[in-house]
Each structure stands twice: as C-alpha cells, then as structure tokens.
Amino acid sequence: MSTGLEQLYQQIILDHAKARHGSPLREHDGVGRVGESHQLNPVCGDEITLRAGVADGAVTAVSWDGAGCAISMASASVLTDLVQGLPRDEVIGLVDSFREVMRSRGRIEADEEVLGDAAAFSGVSRFPARVKCAMLAWVALEESLLAANA
Amino acid sequence: MPVVDTPVTLTPSDAVLTDAEVHRIRNDFPILGTEVNGKPLIYLDSGATSQNPVSVLEAEQEFYEQRNAAVHRGSHSLAVDATDAYEDARAAVARFVGARTDELVWTSNATEGINLVAYAMSNASLGRGGEAARRFALGPGDRVVVTEMEHHANLIPWQELAARTGAELRFIPVADDGTLRLEEAAAVITPATKLVAFSHASNVLGTINPVARLVRLAQDVGALTLLDACQSVPHLPVDVKALDVDFLVFSGHKMLGPTGIGALYGRAELLNALPPFLTGGSMITTVTMERAEYLPSPNRFEAGTQRISQAIALGAAANYLAETGMERIEAWEETLGARLVRGLGAIEGIRVLGPDAGRPRIGLASFDVDGVHAHDVGQFLDDKGIAVRVGHHCAQPLHRRLGLTATTRASTYLYTTTDEVDAFLDAVALVRPFFGAHR
Ligand SMILES: Cc1ncc(COP(=O)(O)O)c(C=O)c1O
Numbered sequence: 001m002s003t004g005l006e007q008l009y010q011q012i013i014l015d016h017a018k019a020r021h022g023s024p025l026r027e028h029d030g031v032g033r034v035g036e037s038h039q040l041n042p043v044c045g046d047e048i049t050l051r052a053g054v055a056d057g058a059v060t061a062v063s064w065d066g067a068g069c070a071i072s073m074a075s076a077s078v079l080t081d082l083v084q085g086l087p088r089d090e091v092i093g094l095v096d097s098f099r100e101v102m103r104s105r106g107r108i109e110a111d112e113e114v115l116g117d118a119a120a121f122s123g124v125s126r127f128p129a130r131v132k133c134a135m136l137a138w139v140a141l142e143e144s145l146l147a148a149n150a
Numbered sequence: 151m152p153v154v155d156t157p158v159t160l161t162p163s164d165a166v167l168t169d170a171e172v173h174r175i176r177n178d179f180p181i182l183g184t185e186v187n188g189k190p191l192i193y194l195d196s197g198a199t200s201q202n203p204v205s206v207l208e209a210e211q212e213f214y215e216q217r218n219a220a221v222h223r224g225s226h227s228l229a230v231d232a233t234d235a236y237e238d239a240r241a242a243v244a245r246f247v248g249a250r251t252d253e254l255v256w257t258s259n260a261t262e263g264i265n266l267v268a269y270a271m272s273n274a275s276l277g278r279g280g281e282a283a284r285r286f287a288l289g290p291g292d293r294v295v296v297t298e299m300e301h302h303a304n305l306i307p308w309q310e311l312a313a314r315t316g317a318e319l320r321f322i323p324v325a326d327d328g329t330l331r332l333e334e335a336a337a338v339i340t341p342a343t344k345l346v347a348f349s350h351a352s353n354v355l356g357t358i359n360p361v362a363r364l365v366r367l368a369q370d371v372g373a374l375t376l377l378d379a380c381q382s383v384p385h386l387p388v389d390v391k392a393l394d395v396d397f398l399v400f401s402g403h404k405m406l407g408p409t410g411i412g413a414l415y416g417r418a419e420l421l422n423a424l425p426p427f428l429t430g431g432s433m434i435t436t437v438t439m440e441r442a443e444y445l446p447s448p449n450r451f452e453a454g455t456q457r458i459s460q461a462i463a464l465g466a467a468a469n470y471l472a473e474t475g476m477e478r479i480e481a482w483e484e485t486l487g488a489r490l491v492r493g494l495g496a497i498e499g500i501r502v503l504g505p506d507a508g509r510p511r512i513g514l515a516s517f518d519v520d521g522v523h524a525h526d527v528g529q530f531l532d533d534k535g536i537a538v539r540v541g542h543h544c545a546q547p548l549h550r551r552l553g554l555t556a557t558t559r560a561s562t563y564l565y566t567t568t569d570e571v572d573a574f575l576d577a578v579a580l581v582r583p584f585f586g587a588h589r
Contacts, residue, residue: 004187005533009526014586044525044541045555067555069525070585133525 007123008130009070012078016117017070022063022080028053031060035148037140041132046072050140054148059083059091062141069133071124076137078117088145094118095138102131167482169567175474176565178203189535192570197353197514197561198539199403200384202467206406209466213459221458222432222449236458239465240448243413246468247379247398248389253421255414255448256461260380261303263399263414264347266451267376268307269427271345275315279425285374286344286424290316293342295373297359298324298551299352302544304378308347317344322364324551328355328504335367343373350382350393354543354559355504356487356511358382361393369394374420380404384563385483385512387476390415402460407467411460414451421447428453471564479564483513486562486571490515493575499582503552514561516543519578521587524556530584531558534577 028034032055040047046068053061062080066073083091098118101110106126110119124134167175176182179201184191193201213235219228221236237251244254257263273279274286288294294308298321312319322335330348339346346368351358361377368375376397382388384405390398397420402411416424426433426444430453435443444450471479488507494500495507499520505511519527528540539559542549549555560574582588 005530008529009585018586044523045546045549046523046525047555069523071526073523127529130525130529 013074016074016077021077025065026063033148035144037143052144071133186535192536194560196563210463242465259401259412260399273425282423288315288317292317347376349378358510386480402464407464487513516559
C-alpha cells in the first residue's frame with residue numbers, strides 16, 4: 001500500500017468513520033440555546049445536519065446526522081469529541097485552525113496539542129478534492145454556533 | 151509520454167477486436183502511456199470524457215498552424231480553406247450518424263444541443279417562427295415526457311421549459327433491474343404529449359433503451375422525439391434515420407474528440423421550421439433595423455464565430471472511429487462490460503446497478519460497495535492509478551430511486567484492455583478489507 005493512501009486514511013480516521021461519535025442527531029433540551037445547520041457537498045452528495053447547544057459561553061452539546069465518505073463522517077465524529085464543553089470562542093478558534101491546515105496543500109502540519117485527534121486529518125490537505133469532505137462538519141458547527149447566538 | 155511513431159493506420163475489418171489489436175490502438179493515444187501516482191494509468195472514465203488519438207490532436211494543431219481563419223465570412227484563400235475543412239468535418243460527423251449534412255448543427259456539447267431545442271420551443275411558444283413553428287409550441291395542458299434515468303442535461307432544460315410555458319413534465323419510471331417500465335410508458339405518453347426526450351443508453355446503468363418502441367409510442371400520439379445519444383454514438387453504430395427520431399444530441403469529447411464541440415441532429419423539415427435560439431452574425435440573410443430573416447439549417451442555429459478547430463478535430467475523431475469500425479467497438483465493449491458486471495458481481499458486498507450481463511447494455515458498470523462510500527472507493531482506486539467516476543453522475547433522481555446517493559462507475563472504450571478490467575476488479579476486491587467494511 002502506498003504511503004499516500006495510508007496518510008490519508010489513518011487508522012484513527014477509519015475508526016471514527018465507523019464509531020460516529022455524536023450521531024444520531026438529538027433534541028438537546030435544557031442545554032442552552034441550540035443552533036442547527038445543514039451542509040451539502042453537491043459534488044458527491046455528502047450531507048450533514050449538525051446541532052450545537054451553547055450555554056454560558058460554552059459549547060454544551062453537539063450531535064449530528066450524516067451520510068458521506070469516511071473522511072467527512074470521521075471528521076464529524078472527531079469534532080464532536082473535541083469541542084463539547086469548550087468555551088465557544090475557543091471552538092471558533094479551533095475551526096479556524098482546522099480550516100487553515102486543510103487549505104494548506106500539505107504545507108501546515110496540524111498541532112496535535114491544539115487539534116487532538118483532528119490532527120490526523122493533516123494528510124487530507126494534500127488531496128484538494130477531499131478537503132471539502134473534511135470541512136463539512138466544521139462548517140456545520142460554525143453555522144450552528146452562529147444560529148445559536150442569533 | 152510514449153514515443154509515437156507513425157500513427158497506426160487501421161484497416162477496416164470485420165474481425166473482432168482482440169487484446170493484441172487494442173494494444174496497437176493504444177499507441178495512438180499518448181495519454182494512455184502515462185503514469186498516475188507512480189502506476190501506469192488505467193483509464194476507466196471514458197463515460198465522462200474519452201481520450202484523444204494523435205490524429206485528432208494533429209487535426210486541431212494543423213488547423214491553427216495552416217488554415218486558421220473565420221469560416222463563412224470573408225473570401226480570402228485562408229478563409230475558403232478553413233470553411234472547406236469545417237464543412238468537411240460536418241460531412242464526416244453527419245455521415246458517421248447517418249444524417250444529411252444540413253441536418254447536423256454544431257453545438258458546444260450535448261447539453262447545449264438539448265437547451266437549443268428547449269429554448270427554440272420556448273420561442274415557438276411565444277409565437278416566434280409563426281405558423282410553421284406551431285407544432286413546437288407548448289402551453290398549459292401540454293406535456294413533455296422524460297425518463298427517470300436521465301442525466302440532468304436531459305431533465306433540467308425540460309423542467310425549465312415546462313415552467314416557462316405552463317406545460318407539465320412527466321417521466322417514465324425505472325424498474326429495479328435498471329430498465330424502463332415500458333408498461334407505464336404507454337400511460338404517460340398521452341395525446342397531450344408534445345415531446346418525448348430520453349437517453350439511448352444510460353450513463354449510470356448502462357441500459358440500452360428500446361428506442362424503436364418509445365419512438366413508436368411517441369409517434370402514435372404525434373409527439374416529437376429527442377434522443378440523448380451521448381453514451382451511444384461513441385460506443386455503437388448509430389443511424390439517425392433507422393432510429394427514426396426527430397432530434398438527437400451527442401458530445402464530441404466522449405467520442406475521442408476535443409471538449410467544446412458536440413452536435414444536434416434534427417430532421418431537416420423540423421430544423422427549418424424551428425425558430426432560432428441564439429441569434430447574431432452568420433445566421434441571417436437580410437437584416438434591417440427592425441427585423442431579420444434567417445438562413446436555413448444548419449447555419450440558422452450557428453450564430454457567431456464557431457468552434458472551428460474543435461469541429462475539425464471531431465471530424466477526425468469520427469473518421470478514426472469509422473475506420474476502426476463501430477460494430478467491432480460495440481462488440482469489444484460488450485465483452486469488457488460483461489466481464490466488469492460479472493467480475494464485480496462476484497465480489498462480496500458489491501451491488502452492481504443496471505441490467506445483468508448479457509442484456510442490452512454498454513461497456514460500463516456502476517456499483518455500490520457495502521459499507522464504503524463511493525468517494526473512498528474512488529480514492530483507493532486512484533492510488534493504484536485507476537481512474538473511475540464517483541458521485542451521482544449527474545443523475546440524482548435515478549440515484550434516489552435506487553436508494554443511493556453516490557456510486558462508483560467504471561467505463562470502458564475501444565482502448566481498454568482485458569488486463570485493465572482485471573486489474574480494476576482485483577483492486578475493487580481489496581476495498582472493503584482496506585476500509586474494514588468486510589466484518
Ligand atoms: C447520458 C448523458 N447525457 C448528457 C451528458 C452531458 O454531456 P455534456 O456535459 O458533454 O454536455 C452526458 C455526459 O456527461 C451523458 O452521459
């Protein structure tokens with residue numbers, strides 16, 4: 001197996017793609033203000049609906065429903081583990097860092113201290129056609145947080 | 151890139167294509183000798199776009215080097231030369247599909263050909279084209295019929311036309327085995343039907359549709375027919391007169407030609423009554439400040455400076471295919487297609503869409519891999535140098551009908567070898583284990 005493929009599909013990604021932490025979508029009663037976002041990648045039909053609860057400036061809960069490739073589903077699962085309980089502003093910062101890595105065409109290696117398991121997606125940035133897959137859940141989270149604040 | 155000596159001249163022959171001859175054919179296609187991700191390219195995406203033989207590449211280059219001038223405008227020698235080459239190409243492509251030269255209109259691609267007819271009908275619905283164009287006019291109570299397996303290119307233009315005119319759009323449903331439900335077709339194609347637009351061969355299922363039966367149903371109610379021949383003209387012998395359709399479209403880039411060129415065939419009598427879609431220079435006889443008179447077909451539909459080098463290159467592509475022999479290409483792809491369908495069907499967790507091997511189908515196969523998304527399948531294959539198409543293949547309603555959002559498609563052409571099909575099948579067998587989907 002060539003290294004390119006294994007860099008892209010690290011074991012942690014394959015595991016999360018199956019485990020799908022945060023799926024299915026839940027109601028999130030009593031966790032504060034709840035925002036929701038639906039994102040679709042028209043190229044391949046990948047789809048996600050994500051809900052985030054925000055209370056006292058912190059992300060209290062995340063859940064989602066999705067259909068898509070291993071990269072997009074694993075990304076949603078990793079994100080769920082990463083952001084729950086964190087201050088909202090910090091989460092926005094994480095989304096920005098993740099996006100920066102994804103857009104770097106392999107030039108920026110993710111900081112594992114900051115992004116945790118999401119650092120495993122660094123390899124995706126070398127495959128421009130797959131960046132959108134990795135970003136889908138993060139964009140949904142960003143929009144959900146905006147909606148929760150509205 | 152491989153060294154290409156003299157292009158192989160193929161002698162027309164009735165003999166079936168063999169791997170040995172296909173290897174000779176491959177020498178005509180520079181790109182087929184390249185590597186992808188360190189592996190020899192295995193190109194199984196000809197259904198999306200095909201590769202070009204040297205004769206096509208040279209035709210385009212030679213035009214720019216030796217004859218470049220505007221056609222049908224001006225009278226200097228170069229312009230005459232360019233016009234001759236351009237019209238020779240039209241004659242070659244018309245001959246290739248059994249059309250008269252004045253019945254073949256250049257378009258950018260099949261999509262534009264379909265839109266041309268849809269917008270011309272729209273114009274007729276507004277009264278343009280007068281009495282002669284009345285048969286193209288649509289309004290409330292009229293019906294346009296398509297099928298559930300259409301490419302978006304043969305669906306959305308009709309949705310829009312229906313919305314503009316108040317006509318209704320109905321479809322012939324697809325059965326589970328990937329064929330059209332013909333018993334429903336008779337019920338959908340009513341006397342209110344003005345046009346039946348359908349594909350000759352499905353770009354997803356591979357199904358070859360029973361054109362004669364559908365044309366008969368349409369003719370019985372006086373409806374026009376438009377055939378989307380994108381996946382048939384490149385792969386099997388097509389004769390527009392034998393098919394007896396009113397309009398037919400195809401794209402050059404799927405039949406060894408360049409991008410940016412395609413064609414619309416229409417019966418002369420219809421084309422000459424159809425109001426134009428795009429208007430401007432080169433399509434007129436007399437123009438005053440108030441109005442204009444239009445040329446007959448094909449020029450009537452070719453407003454503005456045309457895709458000259460592409461048309462000439464498409465002419466070369468049609469000649470290459472004709473010299474190789476469309477019957478032989480059809481037979482070769484049938485063998486490859488059956489090998490694909492049977493091979494995929496034998497792999498655990500693979501669901502092949504469309505009719506079984508042996509039923510009327512072209513040399514492609516779309517499939518679903520249980521537990522692995524098509525995008526991941528495509529990525530895995532790409533790593534091995536294998537180019538396939540993943541996604542909904544511009545046929546979302548069909549995928550929805552089959553309970554899927556995305557599939558993987560392998561499509562063959564005259565330059566595909568048996569070994570390539572086998573290498574592809576071997577790679578597909580590794581997909582589920584790699585993604586841990588086999589447990
Ligand atoms: C059946 C069918 N119809 C229409 C099209 C549209 O062709 P083009 O994009 O070249 O206009 C395609 C190709 O994608 C096709 O396979």
